[in-house]
Each structure stands twice: as structure tokens, then as C-alpha cells.
Amino acid sequence: MQFQHTQLENGLTIIGEVNPTAQSAAFGFFVRTGSRDETSSVNGVSHFLEHMLFKGTEDLSSLEVNEAFDRLGAKFNAFTSEENTVYYAAVLPEYFLAAVELWCRLMRPALRIDDFDVEKKVILEEIAMYKDLPEFQVIDQARQLHFGSHPCANSVLGTEESIGNLTAEQMRDYFRRRYAPNNLVAACCGQFDFDQTCRLIERYCGSWQTMEAGRSLSYFEGTGQQCRQTKEGLNSEHICLMSPSVSMQDPRRYAASLLSLIIGDSTGSRFFWALVDPAIADTAVMQCEAMDGVGIFSSYFRCPARNRQKVLQIVQDIFRELAEKGVSEKELNAAKNKVLSAITIESERPMGRLVSLGFNWVYLKSYRSVSEDVQAVKAVTIDQINDLIREYPLHKYTQVSIGPADVL
Amino acid sequence: MLNAKSLETHSERNKMESVEQMTLPGGLTVLVQPVSGVESASFSFLLPGGSAALPDGCCGAAAVLNDWLFRGAGPYDSRRLVEELDGIGLHRQSSVSPEYLSYGGSLESENLSRALELYADILLRPRLEEDLFEPSRQLARQELEALDDDPRQKVSVCLYERFYPDPLGRPCVGKEEDLRQLTPSQTKILKERLFAWSGAVLAAAGKIDTHAFLKHIERLFGEIPPSRECPPVLRAAAGGYQHFPNPGAQVHIGFMTEVPPFDSPMYYSIMAACMVLGGGMSSRLFTEVREKRGLCYAVGTRYHSLRSCAGIAGYAGTTPDKAEETLSVILSEFRRLRNGISEDELLRAKTGLKSTLIMQNESTSARASRLAADWFYLKRIRPLEEIRQAIESLRIQSIQEFLDGPYGRKFTFVSFGPQPLQTLQKKE
Numbered sequence: 144m145q146f147q148h149t150q151l152e153n154g155l156t157i158i159g160e161v162n163p164t165a166q167s168a169a170f171g172f173f174v175r176t177g178s179r180d181e182t183s184s185v186n187g188v189s190h191f192l193e194h195m196l197f198k199g200t201e202d203l204s205s206l207e208v209n210e211a212f213d214r215l216g217a218k219f220n221a222f223t224s225e226e227n228t229v230y231y232a233a234v235l236p237e238y239f240l241a242a243v244e245l246w247c248r249l250m251r252p253a254l255r256i257d258d259f260d261v262e263k264k265v266i267l268e269e270i271a272m273y274k275d276l277p278e279f280q281v282i283d284q285a286r287q288l289h290f291g292s293h294p295c296a297n298s299v300l301g302t303e304e305s306i307g308n309l310t311a312e313q314m315r316d317y318f319r320r321r322y323a324p325n326n327l328v329a330a331c332c333g334q335f336d337f338d339q340t341c342r343l344i345e346r347y348c349g350s351w352q353t354m355e356a357g358r359s360l361s362y363f364e365g366t367g368q369q370c371r372q373t374k375e376g377l378n379s380e381h382i383c384l385m386s387p388s389v390s391m392q393d394p395r396r397y398a399a400s401l402l403s404l405i406i407g408d409s410t411g412s413r414f415f416w417a418l419v420d421p422a423i424a425d426t427a428v429m430q431c432e433a434m435d436g437v438g439i440f441s442s443y444f445r446c447p448a449r450n451r452q453k454v455l456q457i458v459q460d461i462f463r464e465l466a467e468k469g470v471s472e473k474e475l476n477a478a479k480n481k482v483l484s485a486i487t488i489e490s491e492r493p494m495g496r497l498v499s500l501g502f503n504w505v506y507l508k509s510y511r512s513v514s515e516d517v518q519a520v521k522a523v524t525i526d527q528i529n530d531l532i533r534e535y536p537l538h539k540y541t542q543v544s545i546g547p548a549d550v551l
Numbered sequence: 552m553l554n555a556k557s558l559e560t561h562s563e564r565n566k567m568e569s570v571e572q573m574t575l576p577g578g579l580t581v582l583v584q585p586v587s588g589v590e591s592a593s594f595s596f597l598l599p600g601g602s603a604a605l606p607d608g609c610c611g612a613a614a615v616l617n618d619w620l621f622r623g624a625g626p627y628d629s630r631r632l633v634e635e636l637d638g639i640g641l642h643r644q645s646s647v648s649p650e651y652l653s654y655g656g657s658l659e660s661e662n663l664s665r666a667l668e669l670y671a672d673i674l675l676r677p678r679l680e681e682d683l684f685e686p687s688r689q690l691a692r693q694e695l696e697a698l699d700d701d702p703r704q705k706v707s708v709c710l711y712e713r714f715y716p717d718p719l720g721r722p723c724v725g726k727e728e729d730l731r732q733l734t735p736s737q738t739k740i741l742k743e744r745l746f747a748w749s750g751a752v753l754a755a756a757g758k759i760d761t762h763a764f765l766k767h768i769e770r771l772f773g774e775i776p777p778s779r780e781c782p783p784v785l786r787a788a789a790g791g792y793q794h795f796p797n798p799g800a801q802v803h804i805g806f807m808t809e810v811p812p813f814d815s816p817m818y819y820s821i822m823a824a825c826m827v828l829g830g831g832m833s834s835r836l837f838t839e840v841r842e843k844r845g846l847c848y849a850v851g852t853r854y855h856s857l858r859s860c861a862g863i864a865g866y867a868g869t870t871p872d873k874a875e876e877t878l879s880v881i882l883s884e885f886r887r888l889r890n891g892i893s894e895d896e897l898l899r900a901k902t903g904l905k906s907t908l909i910m911q912n913e914s915t916s917a918r919a920s921r922l923a924a925d926w927f928y929l930k931r932i933r934p935l936e937e938i939r940q941a942i943e944s945l946r947i948q949s950i951q952e953f954l955d956g957p958y959g960r961k962f963t964f965v966s967f968g969p970q971p972l973q974t975l976q977k978k979e
Contacts (some may be wrong), residue, residue: 164588167910197832205842209833213899216906219832235906264845271870272848274800277700376798378699411637416630422689425697445697473634480640484658487590488642492913 146510147337153353154325157344158504159337160496168239168333169493171231172246173501175328176321178297179225179435180358187301188309188317190223191266195314196230196249197221198258205258208249215242218494225286225295226358226435227505233494236334240343243331247347250322259311267307270300277374277381281545282443285383288370289541293363295437323354330501333493360436362390365541373548379425380448380546384458387535388431388438391506396433397519398527399440399535403431404478405470405528406461406537407442411477413461418444424454435506440537448546455542462537469529482520486513570922570932571761573768577775578749581768582922582932584756586915592663592757593916595655595923596674599780600747602723603649611691611725612733612741613647618687619679619738625672629683632669639665647723649715650857651927652745657916660758664767671771674746684735692731695724702803702967703849705795706866710805711855713793714864714963716785719857747780754922757915785859792964794971802874802968804867806881808959810854812861813928819941820953823900825854825863827892828884831903835884840867846877858928863958871969878972885959891951904942908935 148158177189198205212219212232219232219242230249232242273279283298290296301309329344331337364387389399407414407429414427424446432439446454489495490513503511511519573581602613621636622629636643643656654674658666698705712720753772755764797803811817829836829852840850852865869877892900911917912935925932964975 166913167906206833206838209831209838209842210895210899213831213833213903216902218906218910233910235909238906261843261845265841265848268801268846268869268873269848271800272703272868275702275803275868376699378696379693381700408637410643411633415633419690420629420686422686422693425690425693445693447693447696477634477637477640480638481642482640484591484640484642484662487659488657488914488916491589491591491915492910494910 149341151345151349153351155327155348157329157341159331160500161337162333165333165493167233167493168236168335169233169497170243171229171330171497171501172250173328173505174228174322175326175505176228177224177226178299179294181297185313185317186297186305188314189228190299192314192318193221193223193228194262195254196252199253200248201253211245217242223299239335243340243343247344254311254315256311270303277545281381281383281543285385285541285543288368288543289365289385291366321356323356324348324351325353326356328501328504330497332497332500363437367539367541369542371544374545377547379445380451380544382444382544384442384540384542385439386537386540388440389433390436390438391433398523398531399431401478401523402528402531403429403440404481405474417457417461423450465532472525475525479520483517486516573765575773578777579772580752580926582754582926583759583761583764584918585759585761586757589758589915590659591657591915592660592759593657593919594755595919597752597923597927598652598746599750600745601648601651602721603718603783604744608729609741610721610729612738613745614691614725615687616738616742617645617647618690619684620673620677622683623678623680625676635669641666649719667771679739681735688733691725702797702799706803706805706965706967709965710807713789714807714862716788718783747778748775749777749779752923752926754919756918790963792975795967797967801868802871802966805965807862807864807963809862809957812859813856817953819945820950821854822904823945824950824953825852826900826903827896828852828888829865839884840880846873874972875974878974889954889959897947901942901945908938
């Protein structure tokens with residue numbers, strides 16, 4: 144594996160990890176923009192814009208875009224989060240440059256009003272679809288409650304109202320400000336030629352204008368508020384807890400991620416033994432989400448509605464015990480082995496590697512090889528984990544639950 | 552060692568990656584494919600005799616058993632067993648299908664032999680202690696209940712139940728009335744029926760020393776007494792249309808039409824037709840339903856096959872006022888496909904199928920699953936070159952021959968939403 148990187152004069156960064164023995168190659172544009180960069184009047188625009196990029200350019204219709212990707216046999220898509228919008232494609236090596244060229248063209252979309260109007264209906268359908276997924280709803284609402292006035296509270300999808308009122312002109316304005324070359328990273332992985340790829344990207348993107356595309360960064364502990372909602376037709380109780388954690392810039396993110404596995408991996412964790420093994424809840428998981436300047440531990444539980452109080456009591460006991468006694472060497476070793484095998488499996492596919500590669504650059508402006516990640520995981524100590532528990536008290540959480548009406 | 556033979560030789564670059572096969576006296580077939588340039592290994596057990604092998608009144612017993620098996624085996628109690636599995640960093644999967652149970656996982660290759668020792672305990676010497684049965688049964692009931700909160704998932708479960716001949720379509724997650732009555736002793740007896748070792752397969756792929764691996768497996772699984780699968784007696788499928796009232800924001804529509812199963816010579820034509828219809832973003836359904844009309848966010852089709860029957864299944868989710876129009880566009884696209892596909896569509900489908908094939912090969916887990924599935928459905932391993940050539944030789948005419956068959960003449964429908972779909976109710 145060989146890492147290379149360069150920056151165009153307008154600020155667009157190109158990074159690549161070349162693996163000549165890979166059977167495919169993956170490419171992605173990482174745009175440092177998401178719902179936290181939106182004002183309430185355009186809430187949902189980042190995600191809507193992500194859809195609109197597939198609608199083509201001045202010379203390409205949306206049908207031609209989809210056909211062009213499918214003609215390359217590409218596994219292509221995009222996703223939007225609170226702070227990133229990522230466009231990607233994985234292809235066989237012989238189609239790599241064609242896929243890169245297509246993405247470069249699409250990054251300067253036409254944003255036609257007819258396409259905007261049809262796609263608005265699709266976005267409203269997507270919002271409706273997630274309304275029928277309580278697991279998604281509860282996490283989305285917990286995030287809003289936890290972050291309160293912090294921009295990370297902004298919903299990625301937006302609301303029926305904000306999307307309904309959004310105009311194409313507002314989207315064009317947001318696009319101009321946020322899709323500046325200095326706010327983009329082009330990442331490549333697998334079997335490809337770095338210099339050739341750079342020349343191609345420069346040809347298409349070299350003339351794009353640099354713009355100020357900042358982001359307000361502030362740490363936020365969370366509101367610690369609680370709420371329960373009822374919903375007709377639900378059978379189970381869906382609970383989400385969020386508490387503060389480290390940011391992506393914090394080197395302790397490896398320790399935080401191991402801690403979340405010790406507490407809430409789907410097997411063998413504290414949650415597993417206390418909740419899933421005795422069938423009090425059928426799902427009980429925790430994740431550490433390290434973000435730009437801020438972070439959360441996020442837990443999700445699904446249980447029969449009658450077990451809601453019991454689940455919350457047990458979780459509080461687990462958090463108290465962790466604060467008092469910390470974690471054990473055995474727990475830490477198991478968590479490390481799980482992470483290490485996940486890294487190994489993920490890095491065997493260029494598409495798996497692309498996301499880590501891209502995000503490391505977006506957040507840290509640095510390259511981390513697979514072996515550096517492995518070393519960082521191995522180096523985490525019990526003391527570091529126990530210090531984290533003290534610094535980020537797990538019991539200070541925000542809580543949202545959604546369940547049926549007729550249960551106390 | 553028993554006579555291991557080489558089955559598959561890949562293209563130039565993968566010359567070393569041939570598949571070795573060995574069949575043990577109890578009937579377990581072992582397939583192993585070393586992969587160069589990787590550090591991981593994956594394995595997959597398929598045991599014939601899935602949820603359709605269960606007698607009436609025991610629906611869901613396989614799901615309960617799947618949990619109960621991991622609550623202690625061989626020398627390990629429940630906690631020790633999970634600690635051992637977690638300690639080697641195993642990312643495990645287990646699932647219940649109508650015709651088989653599957654157990655597998657991926658991990659760093661140096662821990663593979665330890666993982667298989669643990670699976671020998673789990674599959675051959677599970678403790679199945681009576682006092683640990685109840686939580687397994689409760690978890691199965693909770694998962695079944697939780698399915699009601701996810702209409703999109705439930706559409707598939709209900710669709711298969713109506714589409715496939717009974718008992719092949721019975722929900723693998725179980726039925727409440729059956730789960731409520733299930734006992735530990737009954738489930739223990741059912742295990743024998745569910746674990747038909749005579750047709751079982753273990754496939755492994757990754758950084759593996761084939762010779763040492765086969766020897767190890769022979770030691771672990773060499774003395775299983777043969778046990779045969781009892782194929783279920785099939786009863787006619789219900790078919791038709793069923794609506795489930797659901798107060799959600801969307802109407803969730805599932806649809807399925809019969810096509811030949813996996814072992815059919817038409818398999819590649821079916822896959823190509825299914826891609827053109829609803830497989831990718833340039834597919835006809837995506838274009839007509841989403842891109843042109845904005846009726847849905849999620850719409851698409853997939854091929855779903857059991858051993859003796861299969862279908863093209865599809866899903867669309869839309870808000871209630873658009874449901875009739877969505878259905879009508881979908882049905883007209885199913886019909887229009889019968890008039891044939893274009894050269895450009897064929898070319899895109901072929902490229903898509905080929906790139907999927909090669910990219911799947913990059914994952915040791917996908918390789919192990921493919922080996923196991925090939926053996927289960929075809930009783931042989933399709934060499935990569937054979938698949939590549941079959942895709943390459945697809946012609947408009949061969950796809951037309953498939954489309955002229957039973958495809959799209961009869962549908963099974965289910966919907967979840969505030970109101971039944973009028974178009975379908977009139978047909979009933």
C-alpha cells in the first residue's frame with residue numbers, strides 16, 4: 144500500500160492509497176458539509192442537494208447519469224450526515240477513470256427546477272418512510288433533544304415543512320458556499336494510477352473558485368433532558384440514551400470506541416449480559432460517535448413496553464458500576480480483538496477502506512495506515528478507559544423513548 | 552485424510568485459489584478456498600432442514616434453537632462460551648431459512664481453527680439446559696413482536712408466506728401461538744430434525760492452509776452419525792392479495808411473481824431481467840416510479856430462490872394518496888418488460904453482474920457464502936470462469952425466452968397501510 148496526496152491551487156485535496164493487488168478501485172468526494180452547517184430556514188438542504196447531484200449537469204440528464212454509472216458496473220451512492228456529504232463509487236480498475244470523471248462532472252450540477260420539484264416529492268417520501276421506523280425516529284429525536292441549541296441538533300432529513308418551503312434558489316446559494324474546492328477531499332483506494340487520476344481531476348475541477356466555507360465549532364455536553372412519546376400501533380418500547388464523548392480530533396477516540404463495545408456490543412458486553420441474555424430487551428447496543436469538535440455515546444434499546452423501567456434501572460446500575468469499578472483487562476482484550484478483526488475485514492476491500500481514508504483526512508488532515516490504526520487500538524490501556532469514564536460521566540444522559548400508549 | 556480433490560481453478564491471477572473438497576463419513580461436505588493477499592478467514596455452515604422441516608404447530612422453534620445453542624456447549628457454560636467467541640474477535644452470523652440453518656463468521660485467520668473448535672462444540676455438543684430455554688423463547692417472541700414496528704420488514708415475511716407453498720413460506724421468526732406453547736424437550740427433539748448432517752456443507756475462504764484445515768475439520772467433525780433431511784410435504788400457496796391495516800405514514804407494498812429457481816439454465820437470464828426491471832438506479836422501476844414521477848423513495852426488485860421454487864420479489868413504500876398510482880406504474884413496467892429489453896439495457900446488466908461477481912470475491916465472507924450456496928443448491932461449485940462466460944453469452948433472445956414463460960402472469964401481493972389497495976381488491 145502506498146499513500147499519496149496533493150492539493151490543487153484552489154484548495155481541492157486529492158488523496159490516494161494505491162494497492163496494486165486489489166481487484167477493484169473506489170473513489171469518493173468528501174464534502175465537509177451537513178445538517179449542522181444549515182440554518183433552520185434551509186434545514187434538510189444538504190441531504191436534498193445530495194439527491195440533486197444525481198440529477199445531472201448542463202450536459203447530462205438524470206437518466207443519463209444513472210445509465211452512465213450502471214454502464215460502468217459501478218456500486219455507487221451517496222450519504223449525508225450532520226457534518227459530511229459523501230459521494231462514492233466502487234468499480235473494476237478498467238472503469239476507474241471513467242467513474243472519477245463522471246463524479247467530477249456531477250460535482251457541478253445543473254440544479255434544474257423541474258428536477259428539483261420531482262425530487263422534493265422523493266425527499267418527502269423518504270421523510271415519511273423514516274416516520275414508520277421507530278428505531279430511526281428515536282435516535283433522531285434523541286439527537287435533537289441532546290444537542291438542544293447546538294447545530295448538531297439539526298435533523299439531516301429536515302421536516303415536511305422545511306423541505307416543502309425550500310426553494311431551488313436557496314439550494315443554489317447553499318451549494319455555492321459549501322461545495323467550494325477547498326471544502327472538498329477527493330479520495331481514491333485500490334488499484335489505480337494516482338498521477339493519471341490527479342491530472343483528470345485537475346482538468347475538471349482546477350478552475351473551481353475557492354470560497355470561505357467555515358463551520359462553527361463548539362463543544363457541547365448535552366441537555367440531559369428526558370421525554371417519552373407514544374405512537375399508535377407500536378408493540379415495543381424504543382429507547383435512546385445519549386451522553387457526551389470525545390471528538391474526532393481527540394486521540395482518545397480509540398479508547399472511547401473500545402469502551403462503547405465493552406458496554407454495548409451486540410454480544411458479550413455489559414448490556415448483553417444484563418439485558419439481552421436474560422431476555423429483558425432483545426436489542427441493547429452502544430456506539431461512540433466522534434464528530435467535529437464534539438462527540439456522543441449513543442445507546443439504543445428495544446424491549447417489550449412493560450420492561451421499560453426495568454431496562455432503564457439496569458442501565459443506570461451498569462453505568463454506576465463502571466464509574467465505581469471501571470472495566471476489566473479481559474473485557475478490554477475481547478473488545479480489542481473485535482475491533483482488530485473488523486479493521487482487517489474492512490481493509491480487504493477498497494470500498495471498505497475508502498471511508499476511513501477519507502474521514503481521517505477530512506477531520507485530521509492526516510493519513511493513517513491500517514497498521515497505525517491497529518497499533519493505536521492495541522496501545523489502549525485500562526487506565527485510559529477508566530479515565531474516560533470519569534471524564535465523560537455516562538449517567539449524565541439525554542433520554543428519549545417511543546412506545547405504545549397503553550402501558551405505564 | 553479423505554480424498555480431497557481440487558474443483559476450481561481461477562483465472563491467471565488467482566491460480567493458487569482453487570477449491571478443495573472433502574466429504575466426511577457423516578455426510579458433511581467441506582469446501583475450502585485459500586485466498587492470497589488477505590489476512591482474514593470466513594466460514595459458513597449450511598445445515599439442510601430449516602424452518603420448513605418443522606412439524607405443524609412449531610413455527611419459530613428454529614429461531615429459539617438458534618439462540619439456545621449459544622447458551623453453553625461442550626466444556627463451556629453460557630458465559631464462558633460467549634467469552635471464548637468474543638475473545639477471538641469473531642464477527643458471527645447465524646440465520647434460519649426455510650430450507651437450511653446457517654452458522655458462520657469472519658475473523659483474523661490465525662483464530663480460524665479455534666473458532667471451528669468452538670463451533671464443533673456448539674453444533675455437536677450444545678448443552679441445551681432446560682433452565683436456559685425460557686430466555687431464548689422470550690427473545691424469539693420479542694423479536695416477533697418487534698417486527699410489527701417495522702412494516703417494511705414485515706412485508707417480506709408476509710409476502711413469502713403467501714407466495715411459497717406451505718410450509719416453505721412459514722415465517723422463520725415464528726408465530727406467536729406456536730412460540731407460546733413450545734417446550735424445551737420438544738425443541739431438543741426438533742433439533743435432530745433441523746440438523747440434517749448428511750447434506751450439510753462447511754465452506755471456508757481466506758488465508759487458510761488447506762491441508763491443515765481439512766485435517767483439523769476431519770478431527771472435529773469426522774464422527775457425526777449420518778442423519779437425513781425429511782423433505783416437507785408441500786401444500787398449495789395461498790397467493791392473491793392480503794392487506795394488513797397499519798396506521799403508519801406510508802403504504803408498504805410487496806409483490807412477487809413466479810420464476811424458475813437457482814438451478815435453472817435460465818438463471819443468468821433471470822438475473823439480468825431482474826436488474827433491468829428493478830435492480831439498479833437506471834432500472835425501469837427506479838426510472839419510472841422514482842425519477843420521473845417522484846412516487847417513492849424506496850422501490851426495487853430482487854430475485855429470491857428456494858430449491859424448488861423462486862420469484863422476483865419487489866417492494867415499494869409510498870404515502871397513501873400515491874399508492875394506487877405507484878402500483879399501476881409497477882404493474883405496467885412488469886408487463887412492458889415482456890416486450891423485451893434493449894441492447895443497451897443488456898449491456899448494462901451484464902457489466903453490473905460481472906462487476907458484482909468480481910467485487911464479491913474481495914470479501915472472504917462473500918466467497919465462503921457463495922461456495923456454501925453453490926453446493927447446497929447445485930451440488931457443485933461453479934468456477935468463476937463459467938459464471939463469467941454465462942454472463943458474457945447472454946443475448947436479448949435468451950432473456951426473451953425467460954420473459955415468455957410464467958414470469959409476470961400471476962402475482963402475490965401484500966400491503967400495510969391505512970386502506971387496502973382498490974385496484975387489487977377489485978381483482979380478488
